[in-house]
Amino acid sequence: MGTDHHKGGVGGIMRGPEQRPAVEARRLSFAFGKRAVLRDLAISVQPGTVFGMLGANGSGKTTLVRLFAGLLKPDSGDVRILGNAPGPGLSDRIGYMPQFNALYGSLTVRENVDFFARMYGVGDRLARAAAIDSALELVDLADRGRDRITSLSGGMVQRVSLAIALVHAPPVLLLDEPTVGLDPELRATFWGHFGRMTAEGTTILISSHTMDDAAHCDRLGFLRDGRFIAEGTPDELRATTGAASASLEDAFLYLVRTGASS
Amino acid sequence: MTFDRTVSIATRVMREIVRDRRSLALIFLAPLLVMALVGFSFSEKQDTLDRVAPALISVFTLLFTFVLTGISFLRERSQGTLERLYVTPVGRGDVLIGYLLGFLIFAALQSLLILLFTVFVVDVNYQGDVRQMFVVLIVLTVFGVNLGIFASTFARNEFQVVQFIPLLIAPQIFLSGVLMPVEELPSYFQNPAEILPLTHAVRALRDIMLRGESLGDVVSELGVLAAYAVGLLAVAATTVRRT
Numbered sequence: 001m002g003t004d005h006h007k008g009g010v011g012g013i014m015r016g017p018e019q020r021p022a023v024e025a026r027r028l029s030f031a032f033g034k035r036a037v038l039r040d041l042a043i044s045v046q047p048g049t050v051f052g053m054l055g056a057n058g059s060g061k062t063t064l065v066r067l068f069a070g071l072l073k074p075d076s077g078d079v080r081i082l083g084n085a086p087g088p089g090l091s092d093r094i095g096y097m098p099q100f101n102a103l104y105g106s107l108t109v110r111e112n113v114d115f116f117a118r119m120y121g122v123g124d125r126l127a128r129a130a131a132i133d134s135a136l137e138l139v140d141l142a143d144r145g146r147d148r149i150t151s152l153s154g155g156m157v158q159r160v161s162l163a164i165a166l167v168h169a170p171p172v173l174l175l176d177e178p179t180v181g182l183d184p185e186l187r188a189t190f191w192g193h194f195g196r197m198t199a200e201g202t203t204i205l206i207s208s209h210t211m212d213d214a215a216h217c218d219r220l221g222f223l224r225d226g227r228f229i230a231e232g233t234p235d236e237l238r239a240t241t242g243a244a245s246a247s248l249e250d251a252f253l254y255l256v257r258t259g260a261s262s
Numbered sequence: 263m264t265f266d267r268t269v270s271i272a273t274r275v276m277r278e279i280v281r282d283r284r285s286l287a288l289i290f291l292a293p294l295l296v297m298a299l300v301g302f303s304f305s306e307k308q309d310t311l312d313r314v315a316p317a318l319i320s321v322f323t324l325l326f327t328f329v330l331t332g333i334s335f336l337r338e339r340s341q342g343t344l345e346r347l348y349v350t351p352v353g354r355g356d357v358l359i360g361y362l363l364g365f366l367i368f369a370a371l372q373s374l375l376i377l378l379f380t381v382f383v384v385d386v387n388y389q390g391d392v393r394q395m396f397v398v399l400i401v402l403t404v405f406g407v408n409l410g411i412f413a414s415t416f417a418r419n420e421f422q423v424v425q426f427i428p429l430l431i432a433p434q435i436f437l438s439g440v441l442m443p444v445e446e447l448p449s450y451f452q453n454p455a456e457i458l459p460l461t462h463a464v465r466a467l468r469d470i471m472l473r474g475e476s477l478g479d480v481v482s483e484l485g486v487l488a489a490y491a492v493g494l495l496a497v498a499a500t501t502v503r504r505t
Contacts, residue, residue, distance in 0.1 A: 071349065
């Protein structure tokens with residue numbers, strides 16, 4: 001994505017420990033009926049960084065992403081994005097990629113991206129066309145604009161879904177398992193994009209259950225039973241095991257077994 | 263901006279329907295087959311057919327419109343795109359009006375087809391102006407579209423939307439003067455029948471088709487129907503956020 005229409009990049013976001021978190025939750029609890037999903041959870045993501053939420057299926061990753069997207073309301077606690085509670089006033093500054101690719105199958109790639117660009121209120125016709133071109137180039141689908149979604153492979157559909165999440169150049173991206181089902185090459189491509197975006201100031205909250213994704217994140221949180229059992233940089237988390245050659249997977253398993261927190 | 267979004271949603275809804283060739287064919291063929299069946303089954307009882315035609319036209323207009331809209335709107339939710347829309351700045355009103363407009367074109371064409379086929383091919387005897395009959399059906403169609411959207415905000419899947427047919431449509435068929443005039447219903451059903459929207463559509467269409475009355479004569483019936491249509495959309499706006 002070019003910096004020309006990147007709200008996060010040109011906005012002059014300074015890096016530093018004292019700045020306001022772009023994504024933040026405090027004492028956050030949420031339950032589906034009687035089943036508690038998140039318990040007293042806290043998270044703080046600095047602007048221009050990638051925060052990876054890692055956890056097993058059912059650990060609460062998707063619920064947390066949906067709370068930040070404003071699709072769910074917390075039972076208690078506080079959720080903030082760019083200092084505000086998620087809601088209509090904030091929605092054009094958030095890019096959301098749901099876990100399941102929510103697209104219109106009978107429409108073409110370009111029609112899908114164009115539709116959501118219109119919903120996000122992306123500029124006039126020319127500005128919108130430029131934003132769509134830019135988003136499609138970024139996900140390497142510039143030459144597939146006229147193809148219907150139903151004719152694409154799973155990985156391509158996922159890339160369209162990502163293009164929609166970032167067509168309005170939001171300063172905050174909420175990505176729910178964006179790399180599931182991608183081959184290693186595509187996965188690397190996605191992480192290349194994410195790296196460039198954070199360098200331009202975009203903040204990314206990403207959920208995943210693969211340790212391969214985890215290594216790319218600036219900070220990680222291991223989510224288990226509705227709260228983070230550990231949080232830190234990949235190196236910090238590896239170090240918790242005490243073994244020099246420990247992988248993130250080792251660290252995760254170690255922390256789960258010991259119930260320790262860093 | 264809001265107007266742009268509404269138009270974009272309506273355009274997208276229409277584009278999706280047009281792209282789905284098989285559904286498109288069914289939208290227009292199914293009502294014709296049903297009305298042809300009605301015509302054949304009454305072929306030796308022209309008087310009865312003439313008498314029940316306004317009610318049958320109304321019922322099938324409502325039924326087809328409801329099913330078309332209810333299921334399509336539900337698909338927006340089940341495929342996750344409705345949730346995705348909620349994360350954009352689009353308002354509930356934009357979504358609902360956009361859907362209404364998008365479906366209305368097809369539902370109105372469907373209603374027109376039902377009317378024209380019944381009047382000219384099934385060859386029902388009538389007195390009033392066909393254009394005025396169509397106006398009644400348009401109001402009924404808007405009501406049906408909104409009823410479909412409203413019902414689908416309560417349903418989690420297609421199966422549940424279909425369950426709404428016996429719940430929302432069947433009582434209207436029995437009590438709205440379709441099987442027998444409202445006046446001939448048991449006294450305890452008279453007042454409930456007056457509450458049902460379809461009663462007013464059937465009465466308006468019957469007055470025009472059988473008695474040769476004009477829209478001016480049935481304006482109160484149309485008013486009730488229109489009030490229901492607007493009311494339903496307003497209520498749907500409060501229930502549509504259910505994901």
